[in-house]
Amino acid sequence: MRYWLFKSEPSTWSWDQQVAKGETGEEWDGVRNYQARNFMRDMALGDRGFFYHSQKEKAVVGTVEVCAEAHPDSTTDDERWDCVDIRALAPAQTPVTLDQIKTHPDLAEMVLVKNSRLSVQPVTESEWQIICNLAGISL
DNA sequence: GCCAACGTTGGC
DNA sequence: GCCAACGTTGGC
Numbered sequence: 792m793r794y795w796l797f798k799s800e801p802s803t804w805s806w807d808q809q810v811a812k813g814e815t816g817e818e819w820d821g822v823r824n825y826q827a828r829n830f831m832r833d834m835a836l837g838d839r840g841f842f843y844h845s846q847k848e849k850a851v852v853g854t855v856e857v858c859a860e861a862h863p864d865s866t867t868d869d870e871r872w873d874c875v876d877i878r879a880l881a882p883a884q885t886p887v888t889l890d891q892i893k894t895h896p897d898l899a900e901m902v903l904v905k906n907s908r909l910s911v912q913p914v915t916e917s918e919w920q921i922i923c924n925l926a927g928i929s930l
Numbered sequence: 931g932c933c934a935a936c937g938t939t940g941g942c
Numbered sequence: 943g944c945c946a947a948c949g950t951t952g953g954c
Contacts, residue, residue, distance in 0.1 A: 800951095908952065
């Protein structure tokens with residue numbers, strides 16, 4: 792299993808909205824960036840990911856699971872854009888802030904820090920474990 | 931609200 | 943195929 796990070800502006804699509812979709816989950820649509828799309832094409836059913844709120848909050852607020860592999864993005868007719876479906880798994884007991892991530896010696900190399908504009912990105916297993924610990928999420 | 935970083939587009 | 947111009951993102 793691999794690990795990922797999904798970034799969203801809470802004013803556009805928030806963790807609460809994701810949770811409200813329940814087991815069925817929801818398309819992670821609207822991505823118009825090739826790198827991000829390619830990562831979604833790489834995802835497998837059951838892969839896990841962090842749900843990150845950008846802008847004001849700047850924190851990992853929960854975990855999600857890939858519940859449908861890459862398929863055409865329903866919000867466009869452009870064949871170039873695929874997306875996966877994700878569903879909420881567990882909320883962070885304590886959101887893990889960007890500031891924490893940047894100052895943590897074992898997290899400073901995260902894509903989130905190195906390439907802050909990429910909206911879908913891979914996370915290593917050790918990064919996954921550290922952030923789950925900080926968030927109070929049991930593995 | 932500003933600006934740096936980055937990705938995309940289009941003219942040549 | 944290069945590169946300037948432009949648009950967007952996201953941290954500050």
